[in-house]
Amino acid sequence: MGKNMLKRIDLIFKNEHDTDEILSKIFKRSNDDLINDLIGSGLKGRGGAGFPTGLKWKLTSEAKDDEKYVICNADEGEPGTFKDREILTQVPHKVLTGMAVCGRIIGAKKGFIYLRGEYNFLKPHLNEEIDKFHAILKKLGSDFRIEIFSGSGAYICGEESSLMESMEGKRGEPRNKPPFPTEKGYLGKPTVINNVETLAHAWTIFKYGPKKFRDLGVQDSRGSKLFSVSGDTPIAGIYELELGMSLQDFVDDFGDDDCKAVQVGGAAGFCVPRKKFRETAIGYQGKLTGISLPTGGSMMLFNSSRSMYNVLKNYLEFFEEESCGQCTPCRVGCQQLLEGIEAVKRGEKHQHYLNKLLRLSETMKMTAKCGLGQSVANSFSSIVENFREEMIY
Amino acid sequence: MTDIQQLVGELVKKHGTKREKLLPILQGVIEKERSLSDYAMIEIAKQLGISAADVYGTATFYSFMDTEPRGENIIRVCKTITCFMKGKNQILLALEDALKIKLGETTPDKKFTLLETNCLGWCHKAPAMLINDEIYTDLTIERVHEIIGEYKNK
Numbered sequence: 418m419g420k421n422m423l424k425r426i427d428l429i430f431k432n433e434h435d436t437d438e439i440l441s442k443i444f445k446r447s448n449d450d451l452i453n454d455l456i457g458s459g460l461k462g463r464g465g466a467g468f469p470t471g472l473k474w475k476l477t478s479e480a481k482d483d484e485k486y487v488i489c490n491a492d493e494g495e496p497g498t499f500k501d502r503e504i505l506t507q508v509p510h511k512v513l514t515g516m517a518v519c520g521r522i523i524g525a526k527k528g529f530i531y532l533r534g535e536y537n538f539l540k541p542h543l544n545e546e547i548d549k550f551h552a553i554l555k556k557l558g559s560d561f562r563i564e565i566f567s568g569s570g571a572y573i574c575g576e577e578s579s580l581m582e583s584m585e586g587k588r589g590e591p592r593n594k595p596p597f598p599t600e601k602g603y604l605g606k607p608t609v610i611n612n613v614e615t616l617a618h619a620w621t622i623f624k625y626g627p628k629k630f631r632d633l634g635v636q637d638s639r640g641s642k643l644f645s646v647s648g649d650t651p652i653a654g655i656y657e658l659e660l661g662m663s664l665q666d667f668v669d670d671f672g673d674d675d676c677k678a679v680q681v682g683g684a685a686g687f688c689v690p691r692k693k694f695r696e697t698a699i700g701y702q703g704k705l706t707g708i709s710l711p712t713g714g715s716m717m718l719f720n721s722s723r724s725m726y727n728v729l730k731n732y733l734e735f736f737e738e739e740s741c742g743q744c745t746p747c748r749v750g751c752q753q754l755l756e757g758i759e760a761v762k763r764g765e766k767h768q769h770y771l772n773k774l775l776r777l778s779e780t781m782k783m784t785a786k787c788g789l790g791q792s793v794a795n796s797f798s799s800i801v802e803n804f805r806e807e808m809i810y
Numbered sequence: 811m812t813d814i815q816q817l818v819g820e821l822v823k824k825h826g827t828k829r830e831k832l833l834p835i836l837q838g839v840i841e842k843e844r845s846l847s848d849y850a851m852i853e854i855a856k857q858l859g860i861s862a863a864d865v866y867g868t869a870t871f872y873s874f875m876d877t878e879p880r881g882e883n884i885i886r887v888c889k890t891i892t893c894f895m896k897g898k899n900q901i902l903l904a905l906e907d908a909l910k911i912k913l914g915e916t917t918p919d920k921k922f923t924l925l926e927t928n929c930l931g932w933c934h935k936a937p938a939m940l941i942n943d944e945i946y947t948d949l950t951i952e953r954v955h956e957i958i959g960e961y962k963n964k
């Protein structure tokens with residue numbers, strides 16, 4: 418560790434409180450101009466899926482409806498992710514500004530922060546910040562209003578359509594897509610939903626122009642990103658780094674000199690074994706050579722004292738519990754994968770059974786209704802294939 | 811009028827009767843009562859003009875909406891990967907020892923309920939637990955006994 422291979426970036430948590438000034442400048446600019454800045458910056462969603470943010474706002478601005486909504490996704494439930502909490506603690510005004518500007522551009526009067534129930538303790542402080550922010554908006558003649566909506570302990574509610582079902586007072590079961598929220602979102606109205614970090618980056622882009630952001634990162638993966646670093650590392654915490662970094666450099670900086678695997682992107686992400694650190698880059702697909710892994714920023718390090726069987730079992734228990742149970746491939750698939758690896762470990766099933774389980778996870782990827790069921794195969798196949806012996810003996 | 815009727819009435823007055831207010835209303839009852847009784851759910855259904863099955867179906871989807879009676883202080887220990895790696899099992903044992911109950915149980919004096927939950931978003935300070943809305947991180951066995959001592963004296 419401690420080789421300092423990677424440049425530390427200081428944009429998101431930079432202590433800037435000139436909200437009045439920035440907002441009044443932004444509000445004087447045309448919507449087209451602002452959207453062009455966002456598109457020009459290359460910003461992609463930081464919640465995991467990586468949809469271009471400028472395009473999302475543009476599509477929603479073009480949707481015809483009197484009522485539209487902006488939602489900030491602060492459900493942050495992916496194991497190993499804790500950056501959004503820190504943004505909302507340290508620089509909530511940047512997120513609120515991103516929401517208000519989005520509201521102006523798409524024509525929404527109302528914004529919501531969907532805050533996971535586990536973060537209820539943030540509410541008093543966040544509500545104070547919202548009150549202050551409303552006062553600024555009022556001075557500038559904007560009637561945009563923001564409200565907190567609390568979750569109640571359900572990982573799946575981070576999935577955007579499930580989140581909207583939940584806000585409508587229902588079970589948080591994902592919807593079929595299309596239609597996408599840009600067309601039919603909360604209460605069936607066109608809705609922009611963005612991750613907390615995405616909205617905070619919008620502040621940087623509107624304040625400093627798209628170039629400053631675009632100059633960071635590589636190819637299709639532009640800008641900086643917050644990484645939540647945990648597990649076997651002497652310096653667990655939150656770090657802002659450039660996209661496109663090599664996993665080897667990351668491990669040189671953050672590992673404990675004994676790192677055998679890194680789980681990139683949480684339980685829904687991929688496990689990379691030591692031999693693939695060098696060829697793996699962290700960023701969105703497209704033009705990066707070797708393997709490129711997108712991520713919501715969760716980086717979990719495992720050293721040689723860890724059993725990858727235990728790691729996979731813990732992930733599968735997580736998915737089995739958090740699956741909404743709405744579709745069969747995911748509901749039954751998660752159970753079968755978990756029971757399957759336990760049976761192989763106990764010697765009740767032959768090791769070839771793992772191949773059957775791998776095929777099951779591939780079927781889930783193709784047939785599950787939402788990202789939860791579709792992504793179980795990521796960690797399942799990357800752990801089983803790279804650490805097969807640990808699964809058996 | 812019973813206490814629950816009055817509580818639901820107040821919540822409905824504050825939030826209104828639209829379906830999209832169901833979660834805030836359920837959360838309001840949980841905040842006061844710690845769990846949702848059948849009676850409370852039927853009352854909410856009546857006042858919102860929806861079926862009790864709808865209320866029950868919605869509530870049981872969410873892990874923080876308990877429909878079994880719970881203690882005044884609900885302890886939720888994180889069991890997800892990093893906390894698991896950093897000694898969550900010892901923390902759980904220490905809690906069982908301090909409270910003299912097993913995982914899933916409530917103390918006879920109804921002061922504590924001990925549960926597990928998934929990643930709390932504090933993995934860099936694992937192991938972690940929630941007591942009601944309060945977060946405790948970097949837990950050790952000693953720290954657990956201290957914290958429970960403080961709550962017992964509250």
Ligand SMILES: Cc1cc2nc3c(=O)[nH]c(=O)nc-3n(C[C@H](O)[C@H](O)[C@H](O)COP(=O)(O)O)c2cc1C
Pocket residue numbers: 461462463464465466467468490491492493494495572573574575576577578610611612613615616787788789
């Ligand atoms: C199971 C599941 C859980 C998710 N959880 C979150 C979450 O906690 N926070 C988040 O921002 N996005 C989460 N997402 C992604 C959202 O569906 C959505 O893509 C995102 O909020 C869009 O914002 P962005 O474009 O700014 O990333 C999740 C997706 C899935 C499939």
Ligand code: SF4
Pocket residue numbers: 573590591739740741742743744745747748785786787788789790791
């Ligand atoms: S994939 Fe899983 S979480 Fe998603 S809709 Fe199907 S059952 Fe629910």
Ligand code: FES
Pocket residue numbers: 496497888889890891892893894928929930931932933936937938
């Ligand atoms: S794994 Fe326990 S807080 Fe994240």
